[in-house]
Amino acid sequence: MDLILHNDKFIREEELVISKEDRGYQFGDGIYEVIRVYEGNLFTAKEHIDRFYDSAEKIKIVIPYTKDVFHKMMYDLVEQNEINNGQVYVQVTRGASIRQHHFPADTPPVLIGYTKTVERPVELMEAGVRATFIEDIRWLRCDIKSLNLLGNILAKQEAHDKGFYEAILHRGEVVTEGSSTNMYGVKDGVIYTHPTDNLILPGITRSVILTLCEKLEIPVQETAFTKTQALEMDEFFLSSTTAEVMPIIEIDGQAIGGGTPGPLTKKIQEAFKANLNLGVKA
Structure with a gap:
């Protein structure tokens, strides 16, 4: 069974719980990336991760991991799910708080990542x-x-x-x-x-x-x-x-x-x- 990355932990899909007040769910308040996997390798991972962090900075979300740690998390996700040819989807939202348009204070972001097998078209x-x-x-x-x-x-x-x-x-x-x-x-x-x-x-x-x-x-x-x-x-x-x-x-x-x-x-x-x-x- 494929594992999902939830913040810094690997869990089964049925264990995933998202708050009804997650700002990604209510406002689309978050960013995402899709990284291609060829023969188990993350292709142009550095470039995707740089863009991911750049997008987060533009909307003032602070990702609580260094790029090196995040890169290792993506690789571990691919390895855990034994993906040969496919993709990694990862997103981060501003987190969950009482619904209001302006940014909440001190709300930890929520990160989710998962994999999918996809062949070349x-x-x-x-x-x-x-x-x-x-x-x-x-x-x-x-x-x-x-x-x-x-x-x-x-x-x-x-x-x-x-x-x-x-x-x-x-x-x-x-x-x-x-x-x-x-x-x-x-x-x-x-x-x-x-x-x-x-x-x-x-x-x-x-x-x-x-x-x-x-x-x-x-x-x-x-x-x-x-x-x-x-x-x-x-x-x-x-x-x-x-x-x-x-x-x-x-x-x-x-x-x-x-x-x-x-x-x-x-x-x-x-x-x-x-x-x-x-x-x-x-």
Whole structure:
């Protein structure tokens, strides 16, 4: 039976008790991370943990463990549950207190972590997926990996209801990111992606891709582009911790790059796969 990390203890799921006044439950007052596991290794764990602590600092939650201790907790969770290929989900809330909007004083945060077996989406990455444009109605601090995901969920559900894999979010004409992904267009051998500001989440997979592009001498422009420009791209793809590098071959019924994954996207996929052995245990 899989174990759950509750603060600094491993417990069975039936032992988990969450207060009705936990601020994560009532306000979405917390942050989270998803860390990929390949062959028992936590992939880019340091980067995910750095972002986790950064998000916590932005909303003034103090995580009561050093990063090294937290890293060891994540590794122990994977080891305890014997996860080979999968993911770790971890969140921290501001804790439980009498319901009030302003922060409670001296309330200890509540941390929960658990694992899940997830295989690489190889078939989808080889075939490509379809996406749709949806207006970005989220708040203006999308750089925080907050539990407040209602805007993302509504966009993802709308895309799902229409038969699409993902929503390409846009503010006015400007493409920002996906409902749970980062977005990239390829034109004349150059990759375009929205800059990391308050309007998008600084994706860890995004960072890996940009590093790989630098090594492969593939030019990247971190600049916003429009919906019209998106439809004129030679290739289009998305990225996330679980989707890796996913080709988008159609947007709202219009084929991109002939409706098949493009050569530059495939090249980045191959480089990303080769990079997976960089996951570390510690």
